[in-house]
Amino acid sequence: MMKREVASLASPRQRVAPACEPLRASGTLAAMLAVAGAGVPSTAHASLLTPEKLDAAAFGLAWFIVIVFPIAGTILFLMVHMLPEKIAEKRHHPQKEAIKTLTILSLIFGGMLWPICWLWAYVRPTSYRAVYGTAKHEDYYYEMGEKAQAGTLSEDELAQLREEIDAMAETGTLPLKLKQLRKELDGAKAAPAGLVPVQAVPAGSGARAGSA
Numbered sequence: 765m766m767k768r769e770v771a772s773l774a775s776p777r778q779r780v781a782p783a784c785e786p787l788r789a790s791g792t793l794a795a796m797l798a799v800a801g802a803g804v805p806s807t808a809h810a811s812l813l814t815p816e817k818l819d820a821a822a823f824g825l826a827w828f829i830v831i832v833f834p835i836a837g838t839i840l841f842l843m844v845h846m847l848p849e850k851i852a853e854k855r856h857h858p859q860k861e862a863i864k865t866l867t868i869l870s871l872i873f874g875g876m877l878w879p880i881c882w883l884w885a886y887v888r889p890t891s892y893r894a895v896y897g898t899a900k901h902e903d904y905y906y907e908m909g910e911k912a913q914a915g916t917l918s919e920d921e922l923a924q925l926r927e928e929i930d931a932m933a934e935t936g937t938l939p940l941k942l943k944q945l946r947k948e949l950d951g952a953k954a955a956p957a958g959l960v961p962v963q964a965v966p967a968g969s970g971a972r973a974g975s976a
Contacts, residue, residue, distance in 0.1 A: 845871065845875060845878060847882070848881035848882045849863060849867050849881075849885075851882075851885040852864070852884075852885040855886075856901045856903065856904035857888075857901060858889070858892050858896070858898065858899060858901045859892065860901055863881055863884050863885055867881045895935065896935060897931040897932040897933075897937065898931065898932050902941075905925070905928070905929060905945065909925075909945040909949065912949055912952040915952075915953055918954055919954040922949070925949065926946075926949055929945065929946050933946065
């Protein structure tokens with residue numbers, strides 16, 4: 765009876781042993797393949813630059829990205845952000861100082877006020893014209909007055925300038941400088957017919973032509 769029990773206990777081990785043999789065979793095959801693969805030459809191509817040159821190029825590129833990109837990005841951001849101010853000056857907006865101030869404040873708030881500045885630069889306030897009699901900044905009339913004194917304005921431009929200043933005088937809001945300019949325009953003469961506009965000729969030539 766004892767021999768049978770020993771035989772029955774030994775039989776499961778004998779059954780497990782054949783099942784382990786394929787695993788051992790597969791492990792041996794994997795090791796052989798790994799050894800064979802190590803002997804195969806690599807197909808990677810060598811770089812045109814030496815490791816030292818690659819390190820130097822990477823170092824230079826890193827400094828370029830760290831220094832140049834932020835500076836260029838900041839300059840581009842400021843140029844775009846100041847566009848409303850430039851547009852207001854070009855269009856002689858009567859409230860260009862307020863637009864300039866709001867543009868500066870927009871920098872503090874991360875550009876959130878920039879769309880308002882952009883729209884404001886293209887809008888002519890009707891209430892401003894009703895109160896002051898004009899929709900242009902005072903600097904516009906000073907510039908036009910200098911051109912009138914130089915004799916580079918045509919008859920129509922000179923007449924329009926006089927009408928606009930007279931309209932401002934009727935509202936009672938004419939500054940002292942414009943009052944003096946209004947008196948000077950009475951003796952100003954228009955440019956002769958066929959005279960080239962001052963914008964199309966070199967600086968100073970318009971004054972010489974007017975004096976002639």
